[in-house]
Amino acid sequence: METQTAGPATAAKVRRATTESPLVRWALIATGMLFIALVLVLPLISVFMEALSGGFATFFQAVGNADTWQAVRLTLLVAAIAVPLNVVFGLAAAWAVAKFDFRGKSLLVTLIDLPFSVSPVISGLIYVLLYGANGWFGPALKELDIKIIFNVTGLVLATVFVTFPFVARELIPLMQEQGRDEEEAAISLGASGWRTFWYVTLPNVAWGLLYGVLLCNARAMGEFGAVSVVSGHIRGLTNTMPLHVEILYNEYDFVGAFAVASLLAGLAIVTLVAKSLLEWRYGDRLAGGRKH
Amino acid sequence: MTITADGIYKSFNGFPALRGVNLSASRGEFVALLGPSGSGKTTLLRILAGLEFADSGRLLFNGRDVASQGAGERNVGFVFQHYALFKHMTVAENVSFGLRVKPRDKRPPKAVIDKQVNELLRLVQLDRLGDRYPSQLSGGQRQRVALARALAIQPAVLLLDEPFGALDAKVRKELRRWLRRLHDDMQLTSLFVTHDQEEALELADRIAVMSDGRIEQIGTPAEVYQRPATAFVYEFLGNANRLPCRIDRGRAMVGSLVLPAPEHPELRDATGVAFVRPHDLIIGDARAEGLEARVRQIFVAGPAIRVELALLANGEMLEAEVPHGSPAGELIAPDKLVTLTMTKIRAFPDAATA
Ligand SMILES: Nc1ncnc2c1ncn2[C@@H]1O[C@H](COP(=O)(O)OP(=O)(O)OP(=O)(O)O)[C@@H](O)[C@H]1O
Ligand SMILES: [Mg+2]
Numbered sequence: 006m007e008t009q010t011a012g013p014a015t016a017a018k019v020r021r022a023t024t025e026s027p028l029v030r031w032a033l034i035a036t037g038m039l040f041i042a043l044v045l046v047l048p049l050i051s052v053f054m055e056a057l058s059g060g061f062a063t064f065f066q067a068v069g070n071a072d073t074w075q076a077v078r079l080t081l082l083v084a085a086i087a088v089p090l091n092v093v094f095g096l097a098a099a100w101a102v103a104k105f106d107f108r109g110k111s112l113l114v115t116l117i118d119l120p121f122s123v124s125p126v127i128s129g130l131i132y133v134l135l136y137g138a139n140g141w142f143g144p145a146l147k148e149l150d151i152k153i154i155f156n157v158t159g160l161v162l163a164t165v166f167v168t169f170p171f172v173a174r175e176l177i178p179l180m181q182e183q184g185r186d187e188e189e190a191a192i193s194l195g196a197s198g199w200r201t202f203w204y205v206t207l208p209n210v211a212w213g214l215l216y217g218v219l220l221c222n223a224r225a226m227g228e229f230g231a232v233s234v235v236s237g238h239i240r241g242l243t244n245t246m247p248l249h250v251e252i253l254y255n256e257y258d259f260v261g262a263f264a265v266a267s268l269l270a271g272l273a274i275v276t277l278v279a280k281s282l283l284e285w286r287y288g289d290r291l292a293g294g295r296k297h
Numbered sequence: 298m299t300i301t302a303d304g305i306y307k308s309f310n311g312f313p314a315l316r317g318v319n320l321s322a323s324r325g326e327f328v329a330l331l332g333p334s335g336s337g338k339t340t341l342l343r344i345l346a347g348l349e350f351a352d353s354g355r356l357l358f359n360g361r362d363v364a365s366q367g368a369g370e371r372n373v374g375f376v377f378q379h380y381a382l383f384k385h386m387t388v389a390e391n392v393s394f395g396l397r398v399k400p401r402d403k404r405p406p407k408a409v410i411d412k413q414v415n416e417l418l419r420l421v422q423l424d425r426l427g428d429r430y431p432s433q434l435s436g437g438q439r440q441r442v443a444l445a446r447a448l449a450i451q452p453a454v455l456l457l458d459e460p461f462g463a464l465d466a467k468v469r470k471e472l473r474r475w476l477r478r479l480h481d482d483m484q485l486t487s488l489f490v491t492h493d494q495e496e497a498l499e500l501a502d503r504i505a506v507m508s509d510g511r512i513e514q515i516g517t518p519a520e521v522y523q524r525p526a527t528a529f530v531y532e533f534l535g536n537a538n539r540l541p542c543r544i545d546r547g548r549a550m551v552g553s554l555v556l557p558a559p560e561h562p563e564l565r566d567a568t569g570v571a572f573v574r575p576h577d578l579i580i581g582d583a584r585a586e587g588l589e590a591r592v593r594q595i596f597v598a599g600p601a602i603r604v605e606l607a608l609l610a611n612g613e614m615l616e617a618e619v620p621h622g623s624p625a626g627e628l629i630a631p632d633k634l635v636t637l638t639m640t641k642i643r644a645f646p647d648a649a650t651a
Contacts, residue, residue: 186377186379186381187381187382187383187384189348189368189375189377189381190375190377190381190382190383190446191383191394191398192348192367192368192369193346193347193348193368193369193373193374193375194369194394194395194398194446194447194449194450195369195370195395195398195399195450196369196394196395196398197369197398200398204383204394204398205383208385208386209384209385211385
């Protein structure tokens with residue numbers, strides 16, 4: 006450590022206590038960058054390159070295909086149902102776990118983690134076992150003419166199950182860390198439970214919630230395993246984008262497969278840009294909360 | 298607003314935090330809850346505020362039972378120990394919160410709210426900081442925001458949990474005098490928690506000394522300081538030296554000294570402890586009558602000279618205070634032998650010391 010004499014010459018050179026030597030800093034940054042380039046940027050570029058390898062015309066032909074559009078619509082629909090459901094559930098569970106003491110709390114936390122610890126294929130199979138034609142509720146459902154497996158309902162159910170923990174897992178530690186002080190202050194100032202939640206609890210976890218929603222959404226759109234089991238791969242009906250990519254790929258339609266894959270990647274990029282925009286726009290307002 | 302707490306009992310998972318607390322505060326009174334850490338001060342305050350509910354006992358506001366009322370209905374201003382400001386709201390939004398969340402039919406129009414907020418901010422001397430966020434304020438400023446926020450709902454009762462705990466000595470002093478004036482101007486009934494006895498003695502109309510979930514004594518500062526009801530109160534309020542003694546028919550025998558103990562005319566040859574404040578210990582020449590002691594350390598900085606002495610009889614350490622420039626000052630030097638006498642002691646028989 007070099008010592009600095011206080012004076013006009015060195016006063017401008019403010020150093021942080023945590024700063025490392027330039028060499029270490031450079032090495033750390035380079036390692037991080039290299040890693041990102043290899044496992045993230047390169048594959049992403051290759052997806053787009055491959056998609057455009059036959060020229061724009063072929064790309065748009067593949068993308069404009071009716072089955073592809075159906076897959077895009079279905080993927081967005083499934084995400085549009087699964088994400089809000091899990092936001093509501095995640096908020097409720099996190100609120101309950103962080104702000105109240107009750108019997109069976111640790112069991113609830115363990116159950117929230119369950120979808121993380123079982124393979125997505127099994128998650129899908131559970132639903133087939135329950136609601137499939139030969140499943141537990143199969144005959145009853147047939148009687149009522151309700152179709153779950155090989156249907157959009159099944160896709161939504163499987164996706165909800167798989168993406169179940171993202172919002173709750175993100176919010177629980179955040180809410181626990183923030184404690185109950187601000188809520189108590191709000192209550193003693195006369196706020197109702199609902200207002201307290203809306204004006205105090207929610208803004209305090211807004212960034213965590215946003216991040217949880219992003220993760221949840223990414224997984225909902227990208228889920229393959231569980232969805233694959235319950236979908237039945239009916240073209241133009243129960244094919245989501247990841248399933249469609251696989252079908253095209255197996256049919257040696259590489260340009261088509263990569264074109265749809267690039268659409269999927271595009272959706273992911275759009276969500277990230279949306280997040281950055283929100284942060285940029287509301288960053289000051291929520292500076293008190295936690296950012297990712 | 299008069300507050301009456303009657304036999305309040307509260308336990309957490311079988312651990313008794315409050316064991317039958319009786320307390321009352323009349324309108325305009327400023328009451329301090331004083332006691333060591335873990336004695337139940339915060340728990341009592343939270344029960345008064347409705348943030349916690351007693352297992353048994355009655356709680357009356359103006360004679361009406363409020364046990365079934367939630368925190369929001371009691372019209373109590375609560376200032377939290379760590380402020381608990383809403384960190385994503387500006388100072389002005391924090392202060393106006395209690396007005397903005399009122400039910401629609403009771404909510405004042407926005408212009409009125411803005412005006413009240415401005416008045417409150419002026420009152421707590423933060424009128425130019427309304428747009429700041431709590432993270433951009435100093436500790437003392439946050440404290441005042443917390444106070445303004447609590448006052449916005451025009452509470453009849455103000456409860457403060459160690460309001461000056463996190464502040465430095467100088468700011469503390471200013472703020473507490475200012476708070477006392479505010480309390481008087483607004484005719485509030487206030488209770489505040491502290492474990493700083495000087496603060497309690499200076500600020501409060503009455504002090505409730507708590508220990509182990511009970512109120513040991515409640516009275517004016519003069520009463521609790523000059524006539525402490527129990528040994529605990531005596532020791533907790535100010536420095537005290539502890540000397541074993543025998544109490545007999547209104548007299549206490551400390552070593553060879555016989556001192557008046559008029560509080561205990563009925564006791565016959567009981568063992569006990571005698572407390573003596575450092576400034577009541579008189580240091581005399583080694584040949585004089587009294588308890589023999591050896592000077593150990595002398596601290597001359599401060600308003601009086603502080604002397605640490607060891608009793609020859611049992612090696613017990615005592616602390617004495619000698620005014621600067623007094624004749625006794627001549628007698629003390631490190632390791633010198635002196636004698637100690639005392640004019641004023643307070644004796645408690647052993648059962649009461651436990
Ligand atoms: N929520 C709780 N759960 C379990 N025990 C508690 C709870 N709140 C308080 N206690 C216990 O009750 C006792 C009184 O606590 P309280 O917070 O009232 O003390 P205090 O007088 O305010 O202390 P301090 O001066 O340190 O703030 C303590 O022994 C504490 O451990
Ligand atoms: Mg406390």
